[in-house]
Amino acid sequence: MSxxxxxxxxxxxxxxxxxxxxGLFLYLSDLVRDTYLDSLEAQLTSEARLIGDALASxxxxxxxxxxxxxxxxxxxxxxxxxxxxxxADGTVLxxxxxxxxxxxxxxxxxxxxxxxxxxRGSSIRYSQTVKYEMMYAAVPVEIDEVDAPLEWRHPxxxxxxxxxxxxRQIEANVARLRSAILAATLLAALSAAVLAVLIAExxxxxxxxxxxxxxxxxxxxxxxxILPTKRxxxxxxxxAFNQMSDRLRGTIAKLVEERTRLAAVLDNMADGxxxxxxxxxxxxxxxxxxxxxxxDEEAALGRPFALVARDHRIIRLWQQCCAEGEEQFESVEMxxxxxxxxxxxxxLREAGPQGSxxxxxxxxxxxxxxxxxxxxxxxxxxxxxxxxxxxKALVDTLRDGALEDPPAAQRFxxxxxxxxxxxxxxxxxxxxxxxxxxxxxxxxxxxxxxxxVVCPPVERLRPQAERADLELTVDLPSGLPRIPADAERVQxxxxxxxxxxxxxxxxxxxxxxxxxxxxxxxxxxxQPETLNLRPRIGTCEALSPGDWVLITVRDTxxxxxxxxxxxxxxxxxxxxxxxxxxxTGLGLAIAKHIVQAHGGCLxxxxxxxxxxxxxxxxxxxT
Numbered sequence: 001m002s003x004x005x006x007x008x009x010x011x012x013x014x015x016x017x018x019x020x021x022x023g024l025f026l027y028l029s030d031l032v033r034d035t036y037l038d039s040l041e042a043q044l045t046s047e048a049r050l051i052g053d054a055l056a057s058x059x060x061x062x063x064x065x066x067x068x069x070x071x072x073x074x075x076x077x078x079x080x081x082x083x084x085x086x087x088a089d090g091t092v093l094x095x096x097x098x099x100x101x102x103x104x105x106x107x108x109x110x111x112x113x114x115x116x117x118x119x120r121g122s123s124i125r126y127s128q129t130v131k132y133e134m135m136y137a138a139v140p141v142e143i144d145e146v147d148a149p150l151e152w153r154h155p156x157x158x159x160x161x162x163x164x165x166x167x168r169q170i171e172a173n174v175a176r177l178r179s180a181i182l183a184a185t186l187l188a189a190l191s192a193a194v195l196a197v198l199i200a201e202x203x204x205x206x207x208x209x210x211x212x213x214x215x216x217x218x219x220x221x222x223x224x225x226i227l228p229t230k231r232x233x234x235x236x237x238x239x240a241f242n243q244m245s246d247r248l249r250g251t252i253a254k255l256v257e258e259r260t261r262l263a264a265v266l267d268n269m270a271d272g273x274x275x276x277x278x279x280x281x282x283x284x285x286x287x288x289x290x291x292x293x294x295x296d297e298e299a300a301l302g303r304p305f306a307l308v309a310r311d312h313r314i315i316r317l318w319q320q321c322c323a324e325g326e327e328q329f330e331s332v333e334m335x336x337x338x339x340x341x342x343x344x345x346x347x348l349r350e351a352g353p354q355g356s357x358x359x360x361x362x363x364x365x366x367x368x369x370x371x372x373x374x375x376x377x378x379x380x381x382x383x384x385x386x387x388x389x390x391x392k393a394l395v396d397t398l399r400d401g402a403l404e405d406p407p408a409a410q411r412f413x414x415x416x417x418x419x420x421x422x423x424x425x426x427x428x429x430x431x432x433x434x435x436x437x438x439x440x441x442x443x444x445x446x447x448x449x450x451x452x453v454v455c456p457p458v459e460r461l462r463p464q465a466e467r468a469d470l471e472l473t474v475d476l477p478s479g480l481p482r483i484p485a486d487a488e489r490v491q492x493x494x495x496x497x498x499x500x501x502x503x504x505x506x507x508x509x510x511x512x513x514x515x516x517x518x519x520x521x522x523x524x525x526x527q528p529e530t531l532n533l534r535p536r537i538g539t540c541e542a543l544s545p546g547d548w549v550l551i552t553v554r555d556t557x558x559x560x561x562x563x564x565x566x567x568x569x570x571x572x573x574x575x576x577x578x579x580x581x582x583x584t585g586l587g588l589a590i591a592k593h594i595v596q597a598h599g600g601c602l603x604x605x606x607x608x609x610x611x612x613x614x615x616x617x618x619x620x621x622t
Contacts (some may be wrong), residue, residue, distance in 0.1 A: 004593035010193075017192040024187045025178075030182070033174045035137065037434035038482060040170060042123045044137030044163045047079050052141040052161040068094030069608070079163070082134070085110060086160040093159060108599050111138040112160050113196045124167065135170075138162040142146035177450055190301050210241060217245065272341075272360030276318075278352015292339055305358075314343050314358070322354045331363075339364045383426060387419040394419075430586065436593040443486040447621055450480045450549055451513045454486055457495040458513060461502060469498070469507045472498075475514040481620040483549050489594045490618075497614045504612070505557035514552045517620060520545045533615070543601060547620040554613040560606040 055071065072083040076096030090107020092100040106112055127134045152539045171234040213225065225242050238255035266273055272289025276282055282300050285308070290297040293309060300308045306315045312330045328345045337570040342362050343617045348355040394412045435441045435491025456473050465472040483490075494513075501511045520543045526533050532542075533550075539567045560568060571589040595602040599619055606612035 008199070010197045012195045013196035015199070015567075017196065018189050020087070021185045021189040023193075025181055028181050029174070029178045032177050033170075036170050036174055036446075037124070040135055040165065041137055042133060044081065044165060045120055045122065046140060046245060047075075047081065048137050048161045048163040051075050051083065051163070052139045053325075055159075055161065056141050056143060069100075080165075084162040084164065085205065085248070086162060088157050088159055106160075106162075108164075109136070109138075111136040115140050115162075116136070116157065133167045134164045135167055136162055136164045164277065173411055178524040191393075205234075211236060217248075220445040223249075233311050242399075247530055272358075272362070274305070274308070274358040274360075275348070276351075276354060276358070278355050280305050280354035281310050282323075284470045288362070289358075291335070292341060292362060305354075307602060309358075314341075314360075317343050318345050318356060318358060319346055321356050325349065340367045384423070387422050388420050391416055394604040432590060436590065441597075443489060444487055445484045445598070447482040448485045448487045448490070449482050450551065451476050451528070453483075453485060453490040453549060454513060455492055456513065457491050457498055461495065461498050464499075465502050468502060470502060470505055471510045472502075473510070473512050475512070477515060478517050480517055480549060481547065481622070483598075483618040484621060485598055485618060493591040493594050493616060494551065494553075497576060497616070500587065501553055501555040501557065501612070501614075505555045509556040509611075511553070511555045514551050514554075517548065517554070518550060519547050545616065547622055549618050551616040551618075551622045552613060553616075554611065556611040559608040559610050560604065560612050561608050565604065565606055 014294050016091050023053040055068075056474050068085040072085055072094040075081075076083045083090060083094070083096045084100075086106045087093050090105040090112070092103045092106055094100065095103060110123040110125070111121035114123075121137060121138045124133065124135045126132070135295055140158045141159045143158050168600050198449065202353055218430065225245065237607050239484060266284075267290055272286065272292045273286045274282055274289050275284040281302055282305055284300075285295070285297055285300050287297060289295075290300060293311075295308050295310075305318055309315050309318070311332060311334065313330060317328050317330045327347070330343050331343045332343050333339075334341060339365050341364050344359040344361070346359075347355045348357055394416045396407060398412055402412055410544070432441070454476060460471065498511065498513065504616055505511060518533070521527065522545045526543075569588050569592040595616060595618075601617045602615070604614045
């Protein structure tokens with residue numbers, strides 16, 4: 001872990017301070033020692049001159065050896081130093097501390113040579129005589145050169161006075177002073193280090209606070225700010241950062257708003273949208289595309305496009321778009337019962353070689369409407385062609401001479417009247433269906449009992465059922481709630497449903513009409529569960545919560561093929577023209593719209609060869 005900025009600022013300053021204080025300590029220590037030594041040297045030199053001046057006129061220079069001993073002892077006791085008198089030839093003439101007779105010739109000692117050559121001399125060295133380090137200061141003792149013997153090497157110099165003092169005391173004093181300097185240096189260094197840390201902390205604190213704000217912003221909290229407390233560079237940086245934060249917050253807010261708007265558009269689009277990156281991986285897919293391709297939206301992100309599309313035609317279209325760099329179109333039918341798609345692939349050159357935008361337009365409803373329109377034209381043409389052809393044949397027959405035969409002419413006119421009535425009935429049903437679809441037919445809703453809308457159609461169609469050797473039964477519980485309905489219109493619905501059951505039920509079959517009530521809860525469950533209702537085909541996909549009345553018409557007829565079941569409520573659609581016989585094919589379409597106008601649902605269930613069951617559900621009055 002790297003050190004904080006506080007220590008990165010403080011440590012170099014502390015190091016420099018310690019280095020400077022160490023240098024200052026060494027310099028002062030040497031300076032003090034040198035000052036002490038210089039002072040001592042000057043003192044010893046002065047003392048030596050004092051002794052030399054006193055001995056310059058002494059007659060002891062001409063006396064035998066030992067004449068200077070009392071003198072040096074006197075001065076040694078007086079000055080507290082070691083005093084040595086050296087002759088001009090280097091012989092020790094007097095010594096205050098040692099036996100001079102055992103001492104070597106001192107002519108070539110450094111301080112003696114300096115004194116003879118410059119008039120004064122000094123040196124610091126280890127004394128072999130006294131066995132410790134000493135400072136020596138020597139001065140020559142001069143007399144008038146006229147009186148000097150000619151054999152002297154240095155005319156006028158009768159001898160050398162040397163004063164010496166041990167350095168142990170000096171070193172002790174210097175050591176004490178060095179300790180004091182060291183203590184002062186350490187105290188100053190510690191104070192400077194503390195001051196450096198405080199200054200570094202003061203400098204680093206706003207940066208640390210700024211770092212915390214940046215971390216909060218990185219975590220998504222863009223409302224954090226730091227107040228500038230100074231007008232220095234850090235304060236300028238803080239103000240600039242706050243301005244950047246405000247602009248960033250505004251920019252992000254705009255981006256989030258645009259992204260939310262784009263996400264809302266994509267999520268609610270009926271068309272599927274996919275975007276692939278330069279490597280062919282899915283980077284965006286909306287719910288519509290996931291639904292159309294049968295893929296999981298989250299799992300599809302980051303996967304190759306081929307694994308998400310899973311249809312060779314869509315994959316080929318995408319590959320061709322990437323290879324040619326041009327927009328590609330293709331219609332794709334996803335399986336026998338699957339959706340019919342219009343796939344459009346557009347290259348996104350800035351995203352890379354395999355970057356593209358794929359749009360999947362669900363044209364299933366358009367295709368179904370086109371199929372309905374085509375079937376409607378075909379069916380109505382078929383329905384009109386038969387009576388028109390019959391009318392044409394009858395008119396030609398009358399024109400060819402049947403008018404001359406009154407009985408035959410009357411018979412042909414009756415048939416023509418029958419065909420015209422069929423055409424009139426067809427036109428009337430078309431007009432009625434158109435008016436119901438457009439909401440132009442007024443419905444007079446009143447509380448009606450279920451038996452009032454079921455029993456009249458049953459009794460009216462019972463003779464027809466008996467003629468077809470069919471058993472028509474009714475089971476209506478007495479406690480069924482009433483429904484808000486236009487009784488005449490609901491009877492028309494029940495009539496159309498029972499009539500279809502009679503038409504498609506073979507001889508000796510059964511048709512059973514029953515009534516019941518049920519309740520739809522808010523979670524979508526149906527009570528009682530024994531009804532096992534599945535309103536998936538017909539006028540509604542689900543029943544709204546509340547109380548309902550259910551009218552069921554179940555037959556044992558030929559049933560409805562699975563492919564035809566979703567389309568039986570289309571106008572003119574007939575499941576099997578070969579056995580449908582007459583009829584316009586508009587009955588169930590009219591029934592569907594009447595039930596829808598009452599807020600109800602109409603659907604059918606069937607297994608081919610096992611009969612069919614029609615359900616008519618109306619909201620109940622509570």
